[in-house]
Amino acid sequence: MKWQDVGEQPCSIARSLAIIGDRWTLMVLRSAFLGIRRFDDFQASLGVTRHVLAERLKRLVEADVLQKVPYQGRQERFEYRLTEKGRDLYPVLLALVNWGDKWLDGGMGPPVQYRHNTCGHMFTPTMVCSECGEAVNAREVMPVAGPGLMGMAESGKPG
Amino acid sequence: MKWQDVGEQPCSIARSLAIIGDRWTLMVLRSAFLGIRRFDDFQASLGVTRHVLAERLKRLVEADVLQKVPYQGRQERFEYRLTEKGRDLYPVLLALVNWGDKWLDGGMGPPVQYRHNTCGHMFTPTMVCSECGEAVNAREVMPVAGPGLMGMAESGKPG
DNA sequence: ATGCTAGGTTCCAAAAAGGAACTCGTCAAC
């Protein structure tokens, strides 16, 4: 199967990964969340080639994760800004940060820590159940067919 | 910059993505969380080529995300099982599911829903602050230099 | 008029992915 076809399955993970699941795309979004908005700044902050960066930005704009906004009047210059859909990816990045902090810090502690301005504390992002508020782990969760699966049961694998 | 070098930055996102941030790796882990353990079953459930699958499994074993466990006695057969480090990636997948459910369902509702066995309810995975329990969003969070950044300030970009 | 800046393209070589066939022990069936 080609990677392009991955997003057509009735699986939200596959669909999400078809947009953001390759080399560099999540790094681009990391930079976007840090406030970077311009092509050359993305390029400098990431070290990715301009070629690949241009392609990734284009894809993210097409997917409505970033928005291309003109600035500086008459000259054709653009900023890439997160849309609401893009900002909604923040938990994905927090989950990655959290995992890296726990397992990949090389014994030196986390390179960056996070402060929750609302409550004023340094915090650990925690994935909880919306209903009971308890931290969720894989063994306590059971997948069940949802409405978006109907009529597609033959066409791919769920998840 | 080559992708291989991405993981050497003092940034937990970069380090995490160096392991799981390419095409197929998170799909492999999705299958692992669904209970798949054998080479041919991964291949059938994903549609990835055997070539790529073998390389990804090897890398995940080297990174201690999966563990290769022999089974069936004398014959050299193996199961790939999630380690604790691997199980700790569950929040990353939940965050992806949640985003896909919200933004990529094509108006049909989520293909798969999740039940939290502990409390018995269908739920939405929610990323909250460990200190105050409120849902976290990007604008309320401020990154601060952590201990793992010291002495490396020149060598790369944080995040 | 000359150079700078931002935001790209273009070109080419190197690496990775897609696809199919092949290998290599063990085991069960004929």
Place this chain on the structure above:
DNA sequence: GTTGACGAGTTCCTTTTTGGAACCTAGCAT
């Protein structure tokens, strides 16, 4: 006691994607 299947890969070859560097283009500043 040969044949065939199973599981877990490997090998070979073609197509796509990256990586790296140079080039392009409009407006602006000197």
